[in-house]
Amino acid sequence: MHRNPHGENGYDLVVAAEDDGIHAVVGDLAASGVSVQPIQVDLRTPKGSTR
Incomplete structure (x- = not known):
């Protein structure tokens, strides 16, 4: 595992x-x-980038 x-x-x-x-x-x-929050979103779209 990496640091x-x-x-x-x-x-x-x-x-x-x-x-x-x-x-x-x-x-x-x-x-x-680490506390990790995954978000499945397409950041290439306007809707995804404002989520």
Whole structure:
């Protein structure tokens, strides 16, 4: 597993992707002690970018 410098500094993470693969990375990131919020959204669209 890789080290996550964001979690070590007390940051929470919001991760976004357009497909359901986003949920697969949450476990790896959360295992390093980070609070992770996955959002499945297409940021290329106006609706997705305002979500």
